[in-house]
Amino acid sequence: MDRLLSVLTRAYRVGDLEQSVLREGQRYFASYMFRLVKYTETKHEIQGVGGSLTASLEKELLTALRAKSNRHIPGEVSITPSLVLGAAGGTGDTNLYLAVSMNSGEPFALVERDRFALMLMSKYVSIFYDYLHLIEAKLNEMEQRHGSDEPWLSKLFMQITEKERKRLASDLHDEVLQELLNIRRSVERTSGENSMYESRKDICRGLDNVEFMIRETCQELMPPFISEHGVLHAVSKLVEKTRLRAEFQLEFKTLPITAPISDEQTITIYRIVQELINNGFKHSEARKLTLEVGQEDEWLHIRYKDDGVGMETSRDFSDSNRFGLKGIAERARMVGGSVTLESQPGQGLKVHCALPL
Ligand SMILES: Nc1ncnc2c1ncn2[C@@H]1O[C@H](COP(=O)(O)OP(=O)(O)OP(=O)(O)O)[C@@H](O)[C@H]1O
Ligand SMILES: [Mg+2]
Structure with a gap:
């Protein structure tokens, strides 16, 4: 009970x-x-x-x-x-x-x-x-x-979904669409040519890429799918992908999770880590990011640290159009957790999220 x-x-x-x-x-x-x-x-x-x-x-x-x-x-x-x-x-x-x-x-x-x-x-x-x-x-x-007295909460929800949609659109545009254009060029080249076989191979390879990219995008949008293998697996995939394009070093540590994790918790953990990494890319100028995710007692901890430019934690973002940190706090709050930020200009950033399991 x-x-x-x-x-x-x-x-x-x-x-x-x-x-x-x-x-x-x-x-x-x-x-x-x-x-x-x-x-x-x-x-x-x-x-x-x-x-x-x-x-x-x-x-x-x-x-x-x-x-x-x-x-x-x-x-x-x-x-x-x-x-x-x-x-x-x-x-x-x-x-x-x-x-x-x-x-x-x-x-x-x-x-x-x-x-x-x-x-x-x-x-x-x-x-x-x-x-x-x-x-x-x-x-x-x-x-x-949709009135002028619309509460901040629904505004935040809308902004979060809007952001996800934008990300999907840009992924589809930058990757999938470009690949489709390549395929079309390949098909156009085949008309009137003898080298049908080679071109067909190109087309198939292109289509394989499209399939792979659509799957990747869908996984990004739907973390519950990836929770089949556990949230740590999902996060480590994200870490691997980040390492491929990052100039900073990304250290990733895990602690075993023994408690059952719901889809809701999986999304929360995944999205929080994703935003921390995104911010690391966009703002930190760090040489090294350290991420630790795992269970201690009855809590799931996410510990993020970077050695970058840091920020003024007292800055008030409540009226701004920046939703990353607000989103992290809101997602954690919705599952009964909390977030603390520790930073000073020039001193890097530390974030600790604790979510009850
Ligand atoms: N790792 C970091 N290092 C230095 N500054 C940071 C870091 N993370 C966030 N910040 C600062 O905090 C601000 C707020 O971050 P937040 O994620 O809320 O917004 P954003 O990344 O600017 O926009 P959004 O996440 O909505 O796309 C950033 O604009 C940046 O100035
Ligand atoms: Mg952000």
């Missing part, structure tokens, strides 16, 4: 919360089949979170939910011969349920302790689920308003 509570408090979007609950439920009810389902009462429709439901489970669920005339109270557990259902809240028409059954669909019973766990889980989830729905609705409202 402690684990569940800690992942619930860290989810800041409904989608993240659903994924975390699914993962934690599957972990706890490992010897059963655990599913998270959304039920839309007016349409009498059921939908599985993270994958579709088998026809027999869907039927079983619909029968159990139809049998209930009034709305479930969050935390309420219903039992049918082959299903145990915990009501986990929802907004109006659509409600969330935690469903435990046997893989085979055969009748079974949950021991008292597990029934109690399902009840607690459902209750906890409902609190966070409803709360996140409210926040998301507010954020959508803020985004739509």
